[in-house]
Amino acid sequence: MLTNLAIKNFAIVSFVEIDWQQGMTTITGETGAGKSIAIDALGLCLGDRATTNTVRPGTDKAEITASFDISQLVKVQKWLQNHDLQQDDECIIRRVISKEGRSKGYINSNPVPLAQLKELGQKLINIHGQHDHQLLLKPTEQRRLVDDFANNQKHIEKVQTLYHQHRRLEQEKQQLLANVEQRQAKQQLLQYQVQELDEFSLQANEFDQLENDFKRNANVQQLMQVSDLCLQQLSDSDEYSALSMIQKCSEQLNQLVDLDANATAIAEMVNEARISLEEASNDLSVYQQNIDIDPQTYALIEERYATAMQLARKHQVRPENLFAHHCLLRQELDGIAVDDHRLEFIDSELDQCIEQYQHAAVKLRDKRVQAAKQLASKITASMQQLNMEKAQFSVQVNSEKPDQVLQFGLDHIEFVASMNPGQPLEAIHKVASGGELSRISLAIQVILSAKIITPTLIFDEVDVGISGPTAAMVGKQLQTLGQSTQVICVTHLPQVASRGHQQLFVAKLTDGNQTQTRVNQLDQHKREQEIARLLASDEITESSMANARELLAS
Structure with missing residues (x-):
C-alpha cells in the first residue's frame, strides 16, 4: 500500500x-x-x-x-x-x-x-479517472474490460503469439514470391561462377605454394648460379674459403686454450660455427643437386598459376583469396536453393499456424462469452443500485471475420443496454446519457x-x-x-x-x-465542517453541520 x-x-x-x-x-x-x-x-x-x-x-x-x-x-x-x-x-x-x-x-x-x-x-x-466513461464507448476498451474481468491475459498472449507468427510467415512468403525472378537470375550467374571455380578446383592455401613453385621454376638458372657461387665461397679448396679460414681459426684457438683456459668458451663458439658452416655447405650442395629443370612440370605450373591469376581478376579478388571467394559463392548458391525449398513448405506452416490460431481464438471466445454473462449480471445489479432500477445491461460477443487472423482474437465485443422497460438493447452510446454513462x-x-x-x-x-x-x-x-x-x-x-x-x-x-x-x-471536527460545506455549497449552517455529523456517523 x-x-x-x-x-x-x-x-x-x-x-x-x-x-x-x-x-x-x-x-x-x-x-x-x-x-x-x-x-x-x-x-x-x-x-x-x-x-x-x-x-x-x-x-x-x-x-x-x-x-x-x-x-x-x-x-x-x-x-x-x-x-x-x-x-x-x-x-x-x-x-x-x-x-x-x-x-x-x-x-x-x-x-x-x-x-x-x-x-x-x-x-x-x-x-x-473522471473521463473513463468516455473510454467506455470505445470497442477496444470494452474488449479490454471483458478480458480483464475474465483474467484472459494468458489466452490473449497465446493468440497474439500466433498472430505475430502468422504475420511473420506471410511477410516471409510475400518476400520470397516477390524475389523469384531476381533469385532465378542470381542463381544462373552463381551456377556459372561456381562451376567455373569447381572445374579449376583450387584448394585451401594452394595458391601460396603454387606461386612459390612458379617463381622457383621460372628462375632455375639464377638459382643454380647463386648456389654454385655460395658453395665456392664456403667450401672451395681455396685457402681463403670460409670453411678453410674458420678451420684455421679453430685450430689456433685450441692452441690458445692450451695456454689459457679462459679462452675455452671462445674456442667452442668458433668450433660450433665451423660445424654449422659445414652443415650449411652440405645442405646447399644437396639443394643444388635437387634443382631440376623439368619443362613439362614447369609448363603445368605456369598454366595453373596463370589461370589462378586470370580467375582472380575476373572475380575481382586477390588471388590468395580465390579459394575463400569460391566457398562464399557456393554458400550463396546453396542459400538460394534453401529459399526455393522454403517456399515449397511455407504454405504448410501457414496452414498449421492458422489451425493453432483458430483453436486458441475459440478458447479465448469461450472465456469471453462466459465472462460476458457474469459481468453483465453484475453491472445490471450495480446499475440498479445506482438509481437505474429498470436498466438492463448486456455484453455481446460476436464473431468478427472468422476466416482472418487478428491480433486480439476473432471477437467483436459490444456493451449494450436498455435503460427503460420495453426498450430494446442498444449500444450504450445510443441509449445512455452522460450521467448514466x-x-x-x-x-x-x-x-x-x-x-x-x-x-x-x-x-x-x-x-x-x-x-x-x-x-x-x-x-x-x-x-x-x-x-x-x-x-x-x-x-x-x-x-x-x-x-x-x-x-x-x-x-x-x-x-x-x-x-x-x-x-x-x-480531524473529526474539521471533517464535520468540510462535509457541512459540501452539503451547503460552501455556506456552513447548523442544519448542514447536523447533516454532516449524521453522514459521518452512518
Whole structure:
C-alpha cells in the first residue's frame, strides 16, 4: 500500500508531504484548489508523461517521492528481486524532472528507465479517472474490460503469439514470391561462377605454394648460379674459403686454450660455427643437386598459376583469396536453393499456424462469452443500485471475420443496454446519457477493482454527474472496497467523502504574488465542517453541520 507521498516544486506545490492510511481515504477541497494534484504527482512519479507546467515557476526541478509497504505484496517483491532492486519490505520510488524537461527515475535509490517506473507502478496502483466513461464507448476498451474481468491475459498472449507468427510467415512468403525472378537470375550467374571455380578446383592455401613453385621454376638458372657461387665461397679448396679460414681459426684457438683456459668458451663458439658452416655447405650442395629443370612440370605450373591469376581478376579478388571467394559463392548458391525449398513448405506452416490460431481464438471466445454473462449480471445489479432500477445491461460477443487472423482474437465485443422497460438493447452510446454513462463506468470500475487485486485503487472524481441516494450508494460501495484494499477517492460529494476512514483537504493559498497548494489531514471536527460545506455549497449552517455529523456517523 501507499504509505507516504512527498511532493516538491510540482505545479503550484512548494512542498507537501502526505501520510496515507489503509482503508478508504477521501480528498476534498474548494473548486479550483487542485484536489487532484496529489494524484497527478503520484502518476508522474510512476511514469506518466511530464508537461510544460510540471516544474513550479522559479525553481530548477520538481521532485516526487512515493513510499510503499510491500511486505504483503509477493509479486512486487519478486519483480524487484528480478530487477535487482529489492530493499526489505519498503519500496521507495522517486522521480526528478528539471525545468529543461530532463527526467530521472529511481527505485530504492537505483536509477531506472521510465519504462520500469511504469511497469512497477501498474503493479502498485490503479488510477480510475473522471473521463473513463468516455473510454467506455470505445470497442477496444470494452474488449479490454471483458478480458480483464475474465483474467484472459494468458489466452490473449497465446493468440497474439500466433498472430505475430502468422504475420511473420506471410511477410516471409510475400518476400520470397516477390524475389523469384531476381533469385532465378542470381542463381544462373552463381551456377556459372561456381562451376567455373569447381572445374579449376583450387584448394585451401594452394595458391601460396603454387606461386612459390612458379617463381622457383621460372628462375632455375639464377638459382643454380647463386648456389654454385655460395658453395665456392664456403667450401672451395681455396685457402681463403670460409670453411678453410674458420678451420684455421679453430685450430689456433685450441692452441690458445692450451695456454689459457679462459679462452675455452671462445674456442667452442668458433668450433660450433665451423660445424654449422659445414652443415650449411652440405645442405646447399644437396639443394643444388635437387634443382631440376623439368619443362613439362614447369609448363603445368605456369598454366595453373596463370589461370589462378586470370580467375582472380575476373572475380575481382586477390588471388590468395580465390579459394575463400569460391566457398562464399557456393554458400550463396546453396542459400538460394534453401529459399526455393522454403517456399515449397511455407504454405504448410501457414496452414498449421492458422489451425493453432483458430483453436486458441475459440478458447479465448469461450472465456469471453462466459465472462460476458457474469459481468453483465453484475453491472445490471450495480446499475440498479445506482438509481437505474429498470436498466438492463448486456455484453455481446460476436464473431468478427472468422476466416482472418487478428491480433486480439476473432471477437467483436459490444456493451449494450436498455435503460427503460420495453426498450430494446442498444449500444450504450445510443441509449445512455452522460450521467448514466458515468454511473455505468463507476459500476464497472468497482466490479473490476474487486476482481483484479491491485494494492492501491485511486478514483479521481469518478462520481461526477451523480448526487443524492446514488451518491450515497457509490460511497458505500467504495467504502466496502476499502475494507479489502487501499482506496483513495477525489470527490466533491459529501455522501462519498464521509465514507472515508481518512479525509484530506486541499486548499489553494495566495499572497498576491505567489500561489501555493496545501494538503491537510482533517480531524473529526474539521471533517464535520468540510462535509457541512459540501452539503451547503460552501455556506456552513447548523442544519448542514447536523447533516454532516449524521453522514459521518452512518
